[in-house]
Amino acid sequence: MPLTAEEVRHIARLARLGVTDAEVARLREQLSTILEHFEVLNAIDTEGVPPTTQSFDLANIERDDVSRPSATHADVLANAPRTEGSYIRVRRVLE
Amino acid sequence: MERMTTTATTKYEVVVGLEVHVQIKTQSKMFCGCSSAYFDAEPNSHVCPVCMGMPGMLPVINRRAVEATVLTGLALGCTIPPRSKFDRKNYPYPDLMKGYQISQYDQPLCLGGGLQVEADLGARFIRLERIHLEEDTARLLHREEAHGEGYSLLDVNRSGVPLMEIVSQPDIRSAAEAGVYLRMLRQTLRYIEVSDADMEKGSFRCDANVSLRPVGQEEYGTKVEVKNMNSFRAVQRAIETEIDRQTAILHAGGRIEQETRGYIDATGETASQRSKEQAHDYRYFPEPDLPPIAIAAEHVEALRATLPELPDARRARLEAQYSLAFADAHLLTETRTEAEAFEEAAVLVNVGITDAAAQQARTRAVAHWVIGDVARLRRAEGGGERDWSEIALTPSHIAELVTLTESGTITGTTAKEVLDIVFATGQSPVAIVAERGLGQVRDDAEIDRVASEVIAANPKAVSDYQGGKPSAIQFLVGQVMRQLRGRADANTAAEALRRHLDG
Ligand SMILES: [Zn+2]
Numbered sequence: 001m002p003l004t005a006e007e008v009r010h011i012a013r014l015a016r017l018g019v020t021d022a023e024v025a026r027l028r029e030q031l032s033t034i035l036e037h038f039e040v041l042n043a044i045d046t047e048g049v050p051p052t053t054q055s056f057d058l059a060n061i062e063r064d065d066v067s068r069p070s071a072t073h074a075d076v077l078a079n080a081p082r083t084e085g086s087y088i089r090v091r092r093v094l095e
Numbered sequence: 096m097e098r099m100t101t102t103a104t105t106k107y108e109v110v111v112g113l114e115v116h117v118q119i120k121t122q123s124k125m126f127c128g129c130s131s132a133y134f135d136a137e138p139n140s141h142v143c144p145v146c147m148g149m150p151g152m153l154p155v156i157n158r159r160a161v162e163a164t165v166l167t168g169l170a171l172g173c174t175i176p177p178r179s180k181f182d183r184k185n186y187p188y189p190d191l192m193k194g195y196q197i198s199q200y201d202q203p204l205c206l207g208g209g210l211q212v213e214a215d216l217g218a219r220f221i222r223l224e225r226i227h228l229e230e231d232t233a234r235l236l237h238r239e240e241a242h243g244e245g246y247s248l249l250d251v252n253r254s255g256v257p258l259m260e261i262v263s264q265p266d267i268r269s270a271a272e273a274g275v276y277l278r279m280l281r282q283t284l285r286y287i288e289v290s291d292a293d294m295e296k297g298s299f300r301c302d303a304n305v306s307l308r309p310v311g312q313e314e315y316g317t318k319v320e321v322k323n324m325n326s327f328r329a330v331q332r333a334i335e336t337e338i339d340r341q342t343a344i345l346h347a348g349g350r351i352e353q354e355t356r357g358y359i360d361a362t363g364e365t366a367s368q369r370s371k372e373q374a375h376d377y378r379y380f381p382e383p384d385l386p387p388i389a390i391a392a393e394h395v396e397a398l399r400a401t402l403p404e405l406p407d408a409r410r411a412r413l414e415a416q417y418s419l420a421f422a423d424a425h426l427l428t429e430t431r432t433e434a435e436a437f438e439e440a441a442v443l444v445n446v447g448i449t450d451a452a453a454q455q456a457r458t459r460a461v462a463h464w465v466i467g468d469v470a471r472l473r474r475a476e477g478g479g480e481r482d483w484s485e486i487a488l489t490p491s492h493i494a495e496l497v498t499l500t501e502s503g504t505i506t507g508t509t510a511k512e513v514l515d516i517v518f519a520t521g522q523s524p525v526a527i528v529a530e531r532g533l534g535q536v537r538d539d540a541e542i543d544r545v546a547s548e549v550i551a552a553n554p555k556a557v558s559d560y561q562g563g564k565p566s567a568i569q570f571l572v573g574q575v576m577r578q579l580r581g582r583a584d585a586n587t588a589a590e591a592l593r594r595h596l597d598g
Contacts, residue, residue, distance in 0.1 A: 015187075059388065070130065089246060090247050090248075
């Protein structure tokens with residue numbers, strides 16, 4: 001069963017992507033195909049198998065709490081579309 | 096369950112759960128080596144590709160932040176599961192540099208635990224659900240153009256500062272109880288030195304989930320999340336306001352809407368924060384860049400061994416060890432530095448004293464200075480409360496002051512004067528007394544001479560006294576003390592006066 005147009009728009013909104021109606025129609029098909037591939041995995045019996053969250057058998061990769069110099073101010077602001085003083089200026093955020 | 100009909104006579108029970116975000120005191124950030132001392136720093140000066148969320152950067156866990164969270168859990172009676180992991184919490188917001196926050200979803204570092212509180216409903220245990228570790232977000236400041244158009248300014252310094260979230264069960268039943276819970280939580284965090292826990296500076300932030308249910312009903316009512324409180328007073332007031340608002344709606348036969356409301360400090364009200372209608376869809380999934388954390392039982396025990404004596408235990412010990420009243424011991428243990436200063440002074444003041452009664456008197460005197468005049472002086476000037484580490488007065492000064500008073504070298508009145516000078520100058524009490532000639536006047540002839548002067552100058556009080564008003568002598572004693580600048584013993588002064596008047 002293909003995703004609904006509303007589901008596609010919701011996913012796009014969460015990813016902050018603008019989509020046209022034509023794209024929604026195409027993405028419904030494409031995303032549904034991807035989901036169907038995963039349905040294949042769902043057929044496997046995983047009863048009693050703990051979920052895998054890591055593919056390496058590692059744990060406790062930690063660092064000491066030591067601070068080191070940060071990037072320069074110029075580097076930090078280099079990619080900002082707009083700045084004001086030491087700040088990055090962004091569009092108004094409504095809470 | 097059958098639907099309850101609500102009328103104005105229905106009694107409601109208050110149900111509050113608190114989520115407290117606490118910045119952990121570390122040198123560096125949670126996942127990178129930038130300094131976490133962002134407060135008062137130049138905006139965007141503590142930033143690197145990791146905490147800026149540049150593509151391809153890899154986070155590395157700060158060990159101290161993990162240990163501080165576990166220590167907090169241990170201080171609050173939590174269980175530390177042997178395995179824990181980080182997850183990505185996805186949401187788009189400009190203060191979240193990566194578009195997701197590294198947090199913990201289903202395997203937090205600490206589970207359970209709680210705090211024993213005592214407020215308007217008596218002694219009650221508030222259970223904790225969990226404590227998890229995450230990273231703080233950047234800071235957004237809202238601005239407006241001259242022509243009225245709004246925009247936001249972004250400071251990334253706070254992004255990635257270690258943050259633990261302490262989530263209570265919905266066990267709190269009144270606004271006052273919420274206040275006591277928060278104060279005890281802050282006290283514990285400060286005792287174990289994992290955070291400054293300063294609400295005004297944003298290192299201790301609280302959101303409240305508030306709901307009501309008819310008394311006797313098991314099922315919880317619809318909860319409202321209240322945000323934007325930046326003082327303990329504000330939290331209590333916001334909860335009270337929200338309880339009143341919900342009670343009025345229910346009594347009018349209405350329904351509570353599940354929503355987030357912001358507290359407005361100026362009015363004491365809460366207002367709906369109408370974010371987009373879509374429910375939060377965080378799409379948590381395990382953080383692929385961070386291997387899990389395995390905490391061996393021995394490691395937990397090693398951390399537990401580093402815990403200092405906690406406030407309640409210390410209070411109980413001070414009560415027993417120094418024969419102090421509950422209220423005094425409670426005040427003395429409010430901060431760890433206060434308790435330490437008291438105990439240090441209590442030891443010093445009793446050096447060479449063998450009589451048990453004398454020891455107790457001296458210890459009590461120390462306690463009264465610490466919770467009385469010293470506390471007053473620490474609070475004075477600018478409203479803020481200065482810690483013992485920030486003042487010129489030391490525990491040994493207190494011990495000296497008590498010794499000078501107990502030995503009769505100075506009077507109680509003089510002692511207060513000396514304390515003020517110590518506070519201002521850091522000079523020792525002994526030096527101040529010697530330098531300024533503040534020693535008690537013990538020359539009976541001197542006191543006698545002043546007494547006769549006072550009698551001569553106050554015929555009205557004298558005739559009152561002799562006319563059968565014994566209390567009139569108090570006025571005369573006061574005059575003698577004034578002449579001697581408080582450096583005489585009041586009983587000696589009264590005796591001298593009576594010798595003249597009754598003679
Ligand atoms: Zn960084």
